[in-house]
Amino acid sequence: MYKTLFSLVILVPLLGACGASIPPPTQRLADAQSATRSARELGANNEPAAQLSLKLADEQISQAQKAIVDGDNKRAESLLVRAKADAELAVAQSREKGARIAGQAAVDNSAAQETTNYNQGAEK
Numbered sequence: 639m640y641k642t643l644f645s646l647v648i649l650v651p652l653l654g655a656c657g658a659s660i661p662p663p664t665q666r667l668a669d670a671q672s673a674t675r676s677a678r679e680l681g682a683n684n685e686p687a688a689q690l691s692l693k694l695a696d697e698q699i700s701q702a703q704k705a706i707v708d709g710d711n712k713r714a715e716s717l718l719v720r721a722k723a724d725a726e727l728a729v730a731q732s733r734e735k736g737a738r739i740a741g742q743a744a745v746d747n748s749a750a751q752e753t754t755n756y757n758q759g760a761e762k
Contacts, residue, residue: 660711663702666718670699673725680732688731695724 674695682688698721705714 660715662706662711663715663718666715666722667699667702667706670695670702670718670721670725673722673729674699677725677728677732680729681735682728682732685732685735688728688735691724691728691731695721695728698724 674692677688677692677695682692698717702714702717702721705711705717
């Protein structure tokens, strides 16, 4: 009886570990790659902060692909979550630069319009 119980205590966790392997995180890989593509399209390579975030995302995707090949899907999934977050940060940083430029253009246009109005006789 003890021998059977001992065998079960040893074998069940081993069998569970084999059957519970994590599948390759292909969807996370696609999501991270899509986010990096979006960042590039928004001009992340032209903004230093966004460029750094994009570089980190690219490196993490490369490491994740290597981890998938090595069968370390848990590590790959973790890397891909971080890669997507960094790519999304690059997107936000790229958009922030565009918003800053648009805001400055609006201020400049407003000042020009104010000058035009004043020159046409409008009061301040």
